Structures are given as C-alpha cells and as structure tokens.
Amino acid sequence: MTEPTVLPAAATPDRLMDQLARAAAAYYRQFAAMAAESGLTLMQGKTLSLLREPKSMRSLAELLACDASNITGIVDRLETRGLVRREVSPADRRIKNVLLTEEGEQAVRRIRARVSAGLTGLERLSAEERSSLQDLLDRVFPDAAG
Template sequence: MSASVGGAELCGLVARLNQRMDSHVRGVADALGITASQAIALREMSEPITLTELADRMSCEASNAGYVIDRMEKQGLVRRQPHPTDRRAKILTLTEDGQGCRSNVLDALSREAPIDVLSDDEQRALAELLRKATS
C-alpha cells in the first residue's frame, strides 16, 4: 500500500472515530439534560481556566465557548472570577453543582464509549500516538 493511500485510509478512520465519539458525547449530554457543548466544556474543565484556554480545548471560537459558559453560569454550574494577573481575563471555575455535573459527564463518557473495544494497553497506545500526531 502506498503512503498516500495509507494516509487517506488513516484520515478516514480518524474521521469515523471522531464521528462515533461525537455521537457518544451527544447521547451522554441528552441523557444528562445538557447540550453536547456543555458536556465537552465540563469534560475539559479539570481545573480553573480562562475562556480562551477553554475555547482552545473545545476547538472552537472564544465567542462560542462564551455562549456555552453564559448558559452554564445561569444554570449555576460555572462561576467567573477575576484573573489574578490579567485584568481583561476571567477565570472560570466550576461550582459545587458544576463539579457534580462534571463527575456525571466523565462517568457517563467512560461507559459504552467507542474505544471500549480496545484493551487498556491499546487505549494507552492510541492516546500516546494521538498525542504525538497532534503535538
């Protein structure tokens, strides 16, 4: 198989895995009564973070992440606090309810995920390869 054919096949496989993962996130979000964007934001908020950092982790524009955070703030899941060194920025932190919701999201995402067909070693290897390919 030539390199270009292998590359095309690999691109297709990554795209299909991405579609299956997106579908899984949507299903989890629906079951928890939140949007898929909120589930992704909660997944990515492992620590206090700026909106710009969150948007980067969510692979979207800051304005889109801002809309998601506005909604989550109204739901009592997120709190905005002044950034300690940048007066233009705000730090996003999860409230107690937000931490509980994040825990529910992470738990649900880990069940019946598309990568569950892989062994723990295979999942670690895949994660290592994806980190290498995306760095």
C-alpha cells in the same frame, strides 16, 4: 479448494484520517447523547469537560474552535445553572477565568461515566495496548497530548 487470503487494506494516512474521523464522530454522538441526558448541549458538555482546571474565556474559545462571543453565551447558560463560575485571573485582572462548581464537577463525572460505559472497546484493550494507543495519539496530535 482453499479460499484466498484477504489482506487488510494498507493503513495509509488517508485511511487512518478517515478512521479517526469516524471514531471521533462515534465518540461525540455518544457524548452528545449523555450530555443531553443531563440537559446540556454538546458544546455545553464539551466546555464543562475542558475545565479540569480554570481556563480563560479566550482559551476555551480556542480549544472549542469557536468565536469568543459563542463562549460567552455557553458560559452564561452554564453559570445560570450553577455549573460554572467566573473569577478574575490572579495574573491579569482584565481576564476572567471559568471554573467548575461542585455541581459542574458532578455533571462532568456523570457524563464521563456514561460515555465510558458506552465505549467498551477501550476496556477490551490491555493496559499495554492502551498505553501504546496513548503514545501513538500523543505522537500524531502533540498539541493535544496530556
């Protein structure tokens, strides 16, 4: 007697949202653990990782979906540790931009390297599969593309 073929569940939008939520939770658990190894909270690590280029305090608050007063506290603590600095925006002197220091750049590189080492699934994908995944994510989340 042959065993019945079990077909995978349909990839409905609800199932995909659930899977994306589980994937994001797994990523942030790994990220939080690696940030903690550097003596940072999850939000401090996320803030550092967003600073590939200078960002205003307001844009950081928007990207992190939190109140501007929370960002002030996070940036204050990162600045005290020498990981970021503030400078006046050349476009508008009323705006303060936040920039990584050399120490901050090193901290981000360490966290990313440790997270990447723990998430081996992406390395198992071919270059073509990673490109397809990137394209799909860009289509599903166009505001996060880039």
